[in-house]
Amino acid sequence: DVKVTQSSRYLVKRTGEKVFLECVQDMDHENMFWYRQDPGLGLRLIYFSYDVKMKEKGDIPEGYSVSREKKERFSLILESASTNQTSMYLCASSAWGGGPYEQYFGPGTRLTVT
Amino acid sequence: AQTVTQSQPEMSVQEAETVTLSCTYDTSENNYYLFWYKQPPSRQMILVIRQEAYKQQNATENRFSVNFQKAAKSFSLKISDSQLGDTAMYFCAFMRGAGTASKLTFGTGTRLQVTL
Secondary structure, eight states, rough: EEEEEEEEEEEEEEEEOOEEEEEEESOOSEEEEEEEETTTTTTEEEEEEEEEEEEOOOSOOEEEEEEEEETTTEEEEESSOOGGGGGEEEEEOOOSSSOOOOOOEEEOOEEEEE | EEEEOOOOOOEEEEEEOOOOEOOOEEEESSSSSEEEEOOOSOOEEEEEEETTTTTSSSSSEEEEEEETTTTEEEEEEEEEEOOGGGGGEEEEEEEEESSSSSOEEOOOOOEEEEEE
């Protein structure tokens, strides 16, 4: 059974803290993605990675960074958390290639910044 | 840039009835893919159905089917014989055919409630 896991389901942090969200997949997928999900806005891509140590900005990268040191793990970093980063964060992975490959999603991390 | 529009924020349907969720998109690409994803309450997002733009035949997966109108840039999802387990947020998504990153552009979602 394919699986994408995220380190926390719920997280509460204070403004200015450095926050790490971890994502692990066990499908040997090349591509990994970080989205944030907000009511009325759908899912918006923050960053993605198509290989170890490779990353590209998505649609809303400001205030975020990522790290991919191992193929199975993709981390999202909030260098200095702000209240407008309160959101649901979803990680996903997919196979590499030009086909319509399915993205497999993790359960999400609901982050609250106070 | 591509955009995906879901104009129905919420819908309701009775069990065993049929419901259609709307999705339109805007792109200048000719090679692309379209998807419907489902996010049940407090559960992980899963793929419902996918469609290749170069295929004229509409995709079907059991009770789920799409009406793909390429010229109109419309991609609606029909759920037949609705079940309580179909209650979820449904997202329409677009993927460019070129390149290998498999990035998705999502719509804002439609919340579907299936009632007894």
